[in-house]
Amino acid sequence: MNISLFFIIFIIVFAFQTLIIKKRLINKLNFKHKTKKYFSFVLYLTFFGALMYPLARYFPIVPNWLYFLLSLPIGMIFLTFIITLFHEIISFGIKKTKYTKNRREFFKKGLDIGVISAVIATNAKAIDNARHIELEIVDVKINNLKKPYKIIQISDIHIGGLITKNFIKSMVDKINLLNADIVVITGDLVDTKLEFARPALDELKNLQSKYGTYFIVGNHEYFHGVKPIIDYVNSLGIKTLENQNVYIGEKDEGFYLAGVYDRFGFRYGSYIPDINKALENCENNPTILLAHQPKYINEIKDTKNIDLILCGHTHGGQIFPFNFLVKLEQPYVKGLHQHNDTTQVYVNKGTGFWGPPMRLGASSEITVLRLS
Numbered sequence: 001m002n003i004s005l006f007f008i009i010f011i012i013v014f015a016f017q018t019l020i021i022k023k024r025l026i027n028k029l030n031f032k033h034k035t036k037k038y039f040s041f042v043l044y045l046t047f048f049g050a051l052m053y054p055l056a057r058y059f060p061i062v063p064n065w066l067y068f069l070l071s072l073p074i075g076m077i078f079l080t081f082i083i084t085l086f087h088e089i090i091s092f093g094i095k096k097t098k099y100t101k102n103r104r105e106f107f108k109k110g111l112d113i114g115v116i117s118a119v120i121a122t123n124a125k126a127i128d129n130a131r132h133i134e135l136e137i138v139d140v141k142i143n144n145l146k147k148p149y150k151i152i153q154i155s156d157i158h159i160g161g162l163i164t165k166n167f168i169k170s171m172v173d174k175i176n177l178l179n180a181d182i183v184v185i186t187g188d189l190v191d192t193k194l195e196f197a198r199p200a201l202d203e204l205k206n207l208q209s210k211y212g213t214y215f216i217v218g219n220h221e222y223f224h225g226v227k228p229i230i231d232y233v234n235s236l237g238i239k240t241l242e243n244q245n246v247y248i249g250e251k252d253e254g255f256y257l258a259g260v261y262d263r264f265g266f267r268y269g270s271y272i273p274d275i276n277k278a279l280e281n282c283e284n285n286p287t288i289l290l291a292h293q294p295k296y297i298n299e300i301k302d303t304k305n306i307d308l309i310l311c312g313h314t315h316g317g318q319i320f321p322f323n324f325l326v327k328l329e330q331p332y333v334k335g336l337h338q339h340n341d342t343t344q345v346y347v348n349k350g351t352g353f354w355g356p357p358m359r360l361g362a363s364s365e366i367t368v369l370r371l372s
Helices: 003-024 033-058 064-095 101-129 165-176 194-206 219-223 226-235 294-299 322-329
Strands: 133-140 149-154 182-186 213-216 244-248 255-259 287-290 308-311 335-338 344-347 364-371
Touching: 003 033, 003 064, 033 064, 064 101, 133 165, 133 344, 149 165, 165 194, 165 364, 182 308, 194 226, 213 255, 219 226, 294 308, 294 344, 308 364
Parallel strands: 133 364, 149 182, 182 213, 255 287, 287 308, 308 344
Antiparallel strands: 149 364, 244 255, 335 344
């Protein structure tokens, strides 16, 4: 999408949400006029922050504390907009009751106090959730696998903005305690210019596993120079799987690990996913495929030779109820799924976050896949 068009759509979406919050929530609060003026001022300030966020995101010259403040408004407006819709529905219900006017006003006053409390509490909880990365331990049975393996999956880290060297160092330290056979990174590792991402990327050299670390590109790598990112990641001792596969483990006891480019390559015009090339010589062997977007699964005509597909991209919705919108676009949003008789799919909710440092109903995760 053209950057100018993206920015126009971005402004329209958040202007609409801001207008609804102002007209359908703040203006209807059973509070003093002065109090509502304060709320309106905070709303306008938040909207201004949302407008400044894209500039801070893609031109990272602002200090980190200011970037943090500018990154919050997107999530705050979205959550407040959702709460506004619930407030509108409940208010309508109160109006339609057969209670006396005084009784209805009493309930309305309680609702208004409750909804402002909900806005504050929900946003605070979402911010706090983003500070923690959870371990998701998943047991997966793979047909004809001769011995157990442990795969650590990380995804959608989005280095840039608030995802800095310290974040990556802490993540690497956690992973190194897990005694992985391999570590896989399923796309959207970098989300800024490579020159800004290098210090954080360098920390990935310290990842420890028995058979190495493997990477596939996500859609965001295409936005920032897919080839330079691939080259730099490879220079760190991490193998990028570019429509290709490698054998993991001892002879006749291991499995093939395959990886494809992201489906965004179709729009980009190069670095296009090729599943046939990625699966060459994998027949009759346990095979695990790395594909950034779950949606790519629908483009594979026959998955009978793929035992497990590891994906990311969705962030698990990141902020509830955005997961319902993600479900309209992707076949799977998070977790382990039986796609058909032969193939399972696991979708990582993302180890970092995109946009606001907020998560609600979808924690950041490091996945421990125990294959048996």
